[in-house]
Amino acid sequence: MTVANGNLRVDLRLIADMVEPGSRVLDVGCGEGALLDWLGRTKNVDGRGIELSMAGVSAAVSHGLSVIQGDADTDLKDYPSGAFDYVILSQTLQATYAPRTVLSHMLRIGRRAIVSFPNFGHWRVRLHLLTHGRMPVTDTLAYEWYDTPNIHFCTIRDFLDLCRDLQIKVERSIPLDRGGKTMAIPSCEGIANLFADQGLFVLSREG
Numbered sequence: 001m002t003v004a005n006g007n008l009r010v011d012l013r014l015i016a017d018m019v020e021p022g023s024r025v026l027d028v029g030c031g032e033g034a035l036l037d038w039l040g041r042t043k044n045v046d047g048r049g050i051e052l053s054m055a056g057v058s059a060a061v062s063h064g065l066s067v068i069q070g071d072a073d074t075d076l077k078d079y080p081s082g083a084f085d086y087v088i089l090s091q092t093l094q095a096t097y098a099p100r101t102v103l104s105h106m107l108r109i110g111r112r113a114i115v116s117f118p119n120f121g122h123w124r125v126r127l128h129l130l131t132h133g134r135m136p137v138t139d140t141l142a143y144e145w146y147d148t149p150n151i152h153f154c155t156i157r158d159f160l161d162l163c164r165d166l167q168i169k170v171e172r173s174i175p176l177d178r179g180g181k182t183m184a185i186p187s188c189e190g191i192a193n194l195f196a197d198q199g200l201f202v203l204s205r206e207g
Contacts, residue, residue: 008038011180011200015088015114018172018202019043023085026050026110028072028102029092033060036067048084050075073097076105084110091198093117093159094152103203104166112171113203121155121193139178139197156193163203172202 008016012035019025021043027036030049033056039045050070051057060067072089073096087110089102094117096102106113118138119125128136137144154162156175163170175183175196185195192199 008034009180011116011176011198012038012090014174014176014180014182014200015090015116016042018114019045019086021045024083025086025088026079026084027088027090028076028106029089029095030060030067031056033063033065033067035088035090036060036065037063040065072102076102076109079105079109081108082111086110086112086114088114090114090116091118094154097151099152099154100162100166103162103168107168107203107205111204114201115159115203116176116198116200117154117159119156119193119196119199120153121157122197123194156196156199157189159199159201160189163201167206169204169206170201171204172200174200176200 016035016038019039023045025039025045025047027047027049030036030051033049036047036049039047047066049060049065049067051060051067052071054069057067057069072092087106089106093099093115124138125136160170173187175185175187175192176198177183178197180198183196185191
């Protein structure tokens with residue numbers, strides 16, 4: 001998926017639907033900027049992005065997007081409080097060194113945070129570990145253990161525990177299948193933790 005071909009991943013389109021027109025948006029780990037491009041064209045947002053990969057930054061900038069090279073673990077602290085309406089972290093939380101700190105900064109600099117990640121608690125992952133005794137390779141966890149960029153695997157239940165610990169309000173919780181589509185299952189913690197391939201959450205500060 002690139003800016004050039006105009007397509008948008010299914011889960012990113014769900015995220016785009018959550019963003020109000022004209023909002024100030026920061027996309028953390030934005031890749032080549034496909035979501036920012038989509039939001040700019042369809043929602044007229046004031047969109048900014050940070051991306052670790054220089055190749056991603058170069059591609060985004062070449063399409064006129066406001067994207068800089070940066071690291072979620074070290075650079076979010078430099079943004080002023082309340083600078084954005086939405087801070088988005090899509091399929092990146094598990095690759096950060098300090099997820100707790102990253103989430104805290106997202107909700108300091110943004111009114112809302114939108115977060116998605118692969119669910120390591122899915123029943124297929126559990127079954128693979130039980131029957132094979134090896135780390136699984138799936139569509140949403142598509143790396144061998146020795147070359148994965150993912151350093152903090154978590155389940156939906158783990159994530160919700162962290163939100164409670166940080167006094168973060170979960171405004172919406174959407175279970176997704178491996179293709180990024182909404183699943184027709186209850187979004188309650190136990191069922192989503194077992195059957196969702198991915199989780200998508202809209203967060204805000206308590207109070």
